[in-house]
Amino acid sequence: MAEIKLPEVELNIYSPKNPVEVTVVENYVVTLEASPNFVRHITFDISGTDLENRVRIGQSIGILPPGQDSKGREHKLRLYSVSSPTSGERGKPHLISTTVKRTIEEFEEKIYLGVASNYLSDLKPGDKVKMTGPSGRRFLLPENAEDFNYLFFATGTGIAPFRGMIMELFEKGDYKNECALIFGCPYRTDLLYPAFFNEMDQKHSNFHYLPNISREDRRPDGSKYYVQTKIEDEKELLYPILRQDNTLVYICGLKGMESGIYLELLKQGLSDYVEIKKELPENLNDIPRGDFKKFVKPSVRTFEEVY
Ligand code: A2P
Helix, strand or coil: CCCCCCCCCCCCCECCCCCEEEEEEEEEECCCCCCCCCEEEEEEECCCCCCCCCCCECEEEEEECCCECCCCCECCCEEEEECCCCCCHHHCCCEEEEEEECCEEEECCEEEECHHHHHHHCCCCCCEEEEEEEECCCCCCCCCHHHCEEEEEEEHHHHHHHHHHHHHHHHCCCCCCCEEEEEEECCHHHCCCHHHHHHHHHHCCCEEEEEEECCCCECCCCCECCCCHHHHHCHHHHHHHHCCCCEEEEEEECCCHHHHHHHHHHHCCCHHHEEECCCCCCCHHHCCHHHHHHHEEECCCEEEEEC
16 A cells, blocks of 8 residues: 655644734535525635645634633634635635535524624625634645545535545646545435536546435435445445555545445445444444444544544
């Protein structure tokens, strides 16, 4: 296997005590028009700051929302994955983007709005934002990125880093290995950046866009389409890729999705992607799903960021 050389990264150039002020340049919805959920692509101008050219795709930035919580304390920092490639949004190193879902919850007949996500979602071009970071030292593309195949598994806004990683892999035009994006969302209207990924799929025979719509479609056995079911459902495409020793798996999104993926990989005999911590029972289905992480952890070929 080619050696996986992860790049050296700089961490917390700006800390919560010493944030930097950056300017919003754009803020637009990336779901289809009819979606009741609002997920936005927000781009910041970081020119003149020490973040320029020093944030890598896969890392996160911190946002400090203004104001205080109900107990009068300053709002805490929230981390958001960067969704623009290392070279910057549209190739401009002074532009950096993130992908934000407006969170709205109802509890005991009261509506709660997520503080940071709604603050970010309401921003207009020209508005100033306090930013920290970057953070994250492992969920990165290797320096020798073009030597590998990639299976990117994302649920919801977990797609953010993969947008940038896919742009980065294909931007020079000489990427020859295989790359698949396996994306999960509840309804068709929740597909994120669908035009971009469909276009990439059509343009590049070595890029495969595999969406899974969990609440509209059903597999022949009646179960839901989840990202991990694609390992079985697209076996002809994915199995030969997963069998190669230069393939890396990246997982980003809902906590719990990683267990389903590890279980499916093990069922298919693809044990190189997980490290066994504790002896597994003969029947993998005997392990309660919540306990799966007691038995396995990501191997050197697997990268996970779940929340
Ligand atoms: P569902 O909620 O139908 O069970 P979003 O962040 O936009 O809500 O999308 C998250 C997607 O991930 C949904 O399709 C959701 O399906 C799916 N999902 C929920 N739990 C898991 C899990 N443990 N493994 C994989 N996918 C999951």
